[in-house]
Each structure stands twice: as structure tokens, then as C-alpha cells.
Amino acid sequence: MELRILGCSGGEAEGERLTGLLVNKSVALDAGSLTGALTVPEQIAIRHIFISHSHLDHICTLPFFTKNVFGHVEAPVEIHALPETLDVLRRHLFNDELWPDFSVIPTKDQPTIRYTEVEPERAYEVEGLSITPIRVNHLVPCVGYKVEDGKDAFIFTSDTTITDRIWEVANATPNLRLLITEASFPNDQEWLAEASKHLTPAMLGQELKKLKRDVPVGIYHLTPGDRPEMLPELEALKDPRVRLLEQNAIFQF
Ligand SMILES: [Zn+2]
Ligand SMILES: [Zn+2]
Numbered sequence: 731m732e733l734r735i736l737g738c739s740g741g742e743a744e745g746e747r748l749t750g751l752l753v754n755k756s757v758a759l760d761a762g763s764l765t766g767a768l769t770v771p772e773q774i775a776i777r778h779i780f781i782s783h784s785h786l787d788h789i790c791t792l793p794f795f796t797k798n799v800f801g802h803v804e805a806p807v808e809i810h811a812l813p814e815t816l817d818v819l820r821r822h823l824f825n826d827e828l829w830p831d832f833s834v835i836p837t838k839d840q841p842t843i844r845y846t847e848v849e850p851e852r853a854y855e856v857e858g859l860s861i862t863p864i865r866v867n868h869l870v871p872c873v874g875y876k877v878e879d880g881k882d883a884f885i886f887t888s889d890t891t892i893t894d895r896i897w898e899v900a901n902a903t904p905n906l907r908l909l910i911t912e913a914s915f916p917n918d919q920e921w922l923a924e925a926s927k928h929l930t931p932a933m934l935g936q937e938l939k940k941l942k943r944d945v946p947v948g949i950y951h952l953t954p955g956d957r958p959e960m961l962p963e964l965e966a967l968k969d970p971r972v973r974l975l976e977q978n979a980i981f982q983f
Contacts (some may be wrong), residue, residue: 731859731879733908733981737763738950740787740914746954747977748787751886751910752776755790756857759774759875759886765798767978774802778856780848780863782888783872784818792819793829795873800832806844812863814871816845848873863897866890869927876903882983884908889951891927897940906943907983910975912951917938918958931963938969948975 732754732756739909748762755772757777758764765773773795782788792809799807809819824831824843832842848854860880863873867890874887874896883905887896889912900909914928923930925974928951929937938947949972952960964972 731877731882731884731983733877733884733983735975735979736767738910738948738975738977739954740912740951741954742787748790749888749950750791750931753859753877754857754879757859757861760788760888761792761795762787762790765794766791770798773798776807777805778808778810778862780788780875781815781819782874782886783812783868783870784815785870785889788888789819789823793823796824796829796832797939800842802833802969803842803900806841807854808846810846810848810861810874812850812871813847816847818870862899864896866896867893867927869940872902878903878905879983881899881905882907884981885910885982887911889914889928891929892933892937894940897937901940901942906945908946908948908981909941909943910948910950911937913949913960913964914951914953916956917963921957931960934964935967935969938967938972941971945971946973947971948973950975
């Protein structure tokens with residue numbers, strides 16, 4: 731399995747892209763950086779996009795992506811997400827007001843994108859991968875994803891505050907090679923992390939006690955302006971599994 735980190739920042743700034751992962755060139759998790767990180771031919775190669783939740787930093791390149799691939803795809807690109815998330819996309823994004831409704835363009839029968847509902851804890855088989863949504867604890871309905879290819883697995887928690895189920899799933903995944911999770915705000919902004927349902931490095935430290943596996947833990951979603959404060963706080967956890975997830979990194983499992 732090849733995993734490419736298109737973007738992993740909690741905010742956008744020059745050289746820092748929003749959340750997006752690409753697996754085996756044809757399956758994306760979240761769409762915060764599809765157009766900024768990929769050439770048009772690379773975008774056209776994407777067949778499935780699994781969205782974790784409706785927040786803008788995880789979906790914002792979908793409109794520009796659909797415009798780029800329009801007319802170049804033989805079958806619709808499938809957008810997989812919770813029903814609540816798809817509802818937001820339908821009502822607030824592809825609504826002909828903010829952006830044209832590419833789920834009926836060019837035609838209803840052969841559209842550019844097709845919405846597919848996912849149900850937590852159910853495995854979806856696409857492009858030789860098995861992808862399982864796991865519910866996490868965020869401000870809006872949100873799922874992380876376990877991605878497996880029959881040999882290896884990784885888990886992306888997406889945005890979450892204190893949660894349990896995805897750590898249980900990680901502990902029960904023997905072939906787990908990497909876990910990606912978040913830290914969004916510095917320790918002195920715990921009130922903000924609690925209000926917006928994210929984690930600080932200290933809260934992450936508590937969460938990592940639930941992970942009984944010796945696997946690399948890639949941290950993403952740092953707020954760009956808070957990085958200098960947060961990096962020492964992450965180091966202070968003294969957890970050898972913890973490392974910063976880096977934009978453009980490619981993992982081969
Ligand atoms: Zn979010
Ligand atoms: Zn986010």
C-alpha cells in the first residue's frame with residue numbers, strides 16, 4: 731500500500747495544506763488539498779473520496795476537483811461519507827449557489843460525482859482496499875477510517891477530542907503500521923480544544939495511554955501559528971511513537 735500525505739495542517743498558509751491523504755493513487759481520504767497537491771492527471775486518477783466530516787478544511791477542494799475532472803471520468807467519482815455529511819454537501823456546497831451540482835452534471839445518469847452513504851463499523855471494498863469508518867468525537871458527526879489492503883493497515887482518526895472506540899479498533903488491528911491522529915491547539919488553550927472538540931498535546935498524551943500498540947503515531951492538524959508552542963509540548967510527552975506527520979511524505983507498507 732502507498733499512502734501519500736497531500737496535506738496535514740489544521741490551517742492553510744503558504745506551504746501548508748489542509749487535510750488530505752491519497753492511497754494507491756486512486757482513493758482519497760478527505761479533500762482539503764486535492765487540487766493544491768496534485769496535477770490534473772493525478773486528480774483524474776482518483777475514483778473514490780472518503781470524507782470524515784463536513785468541516786471546510788476537509789472538503790474545501792471538492793468544488794475545484796469536480797471542475798478539473800469533469801468530462802475526463804468515464805464513471806462518477808464516488809464521494810463516501812456519513813449521511814449527515816453528504817446532506818451538508820448537498821445543501822450547502824453543491825447546491826448551484828455556492829457551486830454547481832456536479833451530482834447531476836453532465837447528466838443525472840452519468841454525473842461527475844456520486845454520493846455514497848457509509849455506516850460506521852462496516853467495511854467498504856474499493857480498489858483492492860478495505861475501508862472501515864469508525865465514529866469519533868467531534869463537533870459534527872465525524873468518522874475516522876481504518877484502511878487495509880489484506881496485508882497492512884493504517885488508521886486515520888480525523889478530527890476528534892477524547893474518544894474510545896477508534897483506540898479499541900487500533901488495539902484490535904494486528905497488522906497496524908501507522909496511526910494518524912490530531913493535536914490542534916497548545917496546552918494553554920485546552921478550553922478551546924474542549925469547546926471545538928479537538929485535542930491539545932497534553933490531552934493527546936492521555937489518549938495515547940489507550941493505544942496498546944508500538945506503532946508510529948503521526949500527529950496532524952496543528953494550527954500553523956501555534957506550531958512553535960506545540961512542538962515542545964508534543965516532545966514533552968516523551969512517547970517514542972509520536973512524530974509530526976509531514977506534508978508530501980509517502981509511506982510504503
Ligand atoms: Zn473538524
Ligand atoms: Zn479539521
